[in-house]
Amino acid sequence: MKITGAKVIVTCPGRNFVTLKIETDQGLYGIGDATLNGRELSVASYLTDHVIPVLIGRDASRIEDIWQYLYRGAYWRRGPVTMSAIAAVDTALWDIKGKAAGMPVYQLLGGASRDGVLVYGHANGNDIEHTVDEVGRYIELGYKAIRAQSGIPGVKGAYGVAKGTMYYEPADSALPSETVWNTSSYLNFAPKLFDKLREVHGYDVELLHDVHHRLTPIEAGRLGRDLEPYRLFWMEDCTPAENQEAFRLVRQHTTTPLAVGEIFNSIHDCRTLIQEQLIDYIRTTVVHAGGITHLKQIAALAALYQVRTGSHGATDLSPACMGAALNFDLWVPNFGIQEYMRHTEETDAVFPHAYTFDDGYLHPGNEPGIGVDIDEALAAKYPYDPKQLPVARLTDGAMWNW
Structure with a gap:
C-alpha cells in the first residue's frame, strides 16, 4: 500500500489546529494531529517542506521503519517541532493500518x-x-x-x-x-x-x-x-x-x-x-x-x-x-x-x-483506525488566526515560567 499524497490542513474552529492527511493508492487515508500551541505554522512548514516529499511512494504499512527514517534520518533530532511532525505521520499511518484491517487501533x-x-x-x-x-x-x-x-x-x-x-x-x-x-x-x-x-x-x-x-x-x-x-x-x-x-x-x-x-x-x-x-x-x-x-x-x-x-x-x-x-x-x-x-x-x-x-x-x-475524521470543506471556513501563549513575570518584573 503506497503513499500517493499528503497535505497539511490548518484550521481555526475556535482555536488553531494543524492536521496531516496521508493518502494511499488503495483509496484509504489517515489523519494525524500536528498542533503545537502558539507555534502551529512551524510544524506545518516542517511537514510541507521536509517530511511530505520523502513520504511519497513509501509503503504506508511500514510504520516503524518510517518512524525511524524520520527520527534517525534527521541530523537535528528531537525538539517539539520535529517530534510533533513525526507524531502526525505516525498517527496517520496507524489510522490507515486500522482502516485496512477494519479494526480500531487499540485492537x-x-x-x-x-x-x-x-x-x-x-x-x-x-x-x-x-x-x-x-x-x-x-x-x-x-x-x-x-x-x-x-x-x-x-x-x-x-x-x-x-x-x-x-x-x-x-x-x-x-x-x-x-x-x-x-x-x-x-x-x-x-x-x-x-x-x-x-x-x-x-x-x-x-x-x-x-x-x-x-x-x-x-x-x-x-x-x-x-x-x-x-x-x-x-x-x-x-x-x-x-x-x-x-x-x-x-x-x-x-x-x-x-x-x-x-x-x-x-x-x-x-x-x-x-x-x-x-x-x-x-x-x-x-x-x-x-x-x-x-x-x-x-x-x-x-x-x-x-x-x-x-x-x-x-x-x-x-x-x-x-x-x-x-x-x-x-x-x-x-x-x-x-x-x-x-x-x-x-x-x-x-x-x-x-x-x-x-x-x-x-x-x-x-x-476502524483512530475513530476521528476531518471535514475539509468545513475546516476551510475557519482560517488560521495567529494566537500565542502568555508569558509571566515576577512582581519585580523579572521573567518567570508561565
Whole structure:
C-alpha cells in the first residue's frame, strides 16, 4: 500500500489546529494531529517542506521503519517541532493500518486492557468559592476526577482561570500577553483552596492540581507536603524538569503523587524521572512525543518502575490526537488517567469522532483506525488566526515560567 499524497490542513474552529492527511493508492487515508500551541505554522512548514516529499511512494504499512527514517534520518533530532511532525505521520499511518484491517487501533496494539478510560475535567474559578462551585458542576456532569485551579488574590492572570464556563484556551493574542506571578501568595493560598474543596465535596472525588512549572524544587516540596492532608490524585508540573534530578529534592519532602511531561518530546526527557521513580505519572502525549510508536516505548519503560500514564489532553490537541490517545489509553497496561478538556461545538463539527463520554469515562469507539475524521470543506471556513501563549513575570518584573 503506497503513499500517493499528503497535505497539511490548518484550521481555526475556535482555536488553531494543524492536521496531516496521508493518502494511499488503495483509496484509504489517515489523519494525524500536528498542533503545537502558539507555534502551529512551524510544524506545518516542517511537514510541507521536509517530511511530505520523502513520504511519497513509501509503503504506508511500514510504520516503524518510517518512524525511524524520520527520527534517525534527521541530523537535528528531537525538539517539539520535529517530534510533533513525526507524531502526525505516525498517527496517520496507524489510522490507515486500522482502516485496512477494519479494526480500531487499540485492537492492533493488543486489545483493550479496560472497559473505559478514566478522565479528568477542568474546574476553573476566579476565587475559592467559584472553584468550589465549578468542582460541584463537574461532579454533576459525571466526572470522578477533577483538576481544580483558582484565581489568587493580588495575582494578575493566575494560570488556569477560564474566561468562559466550559472551554479554557490560554493562547489569547497575536503577541504574548503578560501575566504577573507571586510565589509567596500562591503557596499561602493553594492549601486553603483544597481545604475548602474537601470540606464541601469530601474525599470520594479525585482532585488534581497543576502548578505549571512555577516553583523551585524546595518550594514544590513544601507545597506537596502542605497538600498531603487533602490526598491529591497528583500535583502536576511542580517545577521545571529540564533538570530531571531536581525532582529528587521534591521527592524527599512529600508523598503527594507527582506528574510531569506534557512538554516532553522523547523518552530521553524522562529516563531519570522514571528510572529513579521520581514521578508517579508520565504525561507525554501522542502529538508532542513522536506519536503512538514512541509513546509505546515510554510507557514500557514506565511500567518497569510502576509509573503510570496520564497523557496531556488540553484543547490545544485536536480531536484527532484525542482519538489516538484514547485508543492508546484503552490498551496500555499501566494506564493512570487521561486529561479531557471538551472542544467547542465548532471543533467537534470539523473533526467528527466516535469517542464518547459516560459516567467519568471516555471510550474511543470501535470505528476502524483512530475513530476521528476531518471535514475539509468545513475546516476551510475557519482560517488560521495567529494566537500565542502568555508569558509571566515576577512582581519585580523579572521573567518567570508561565
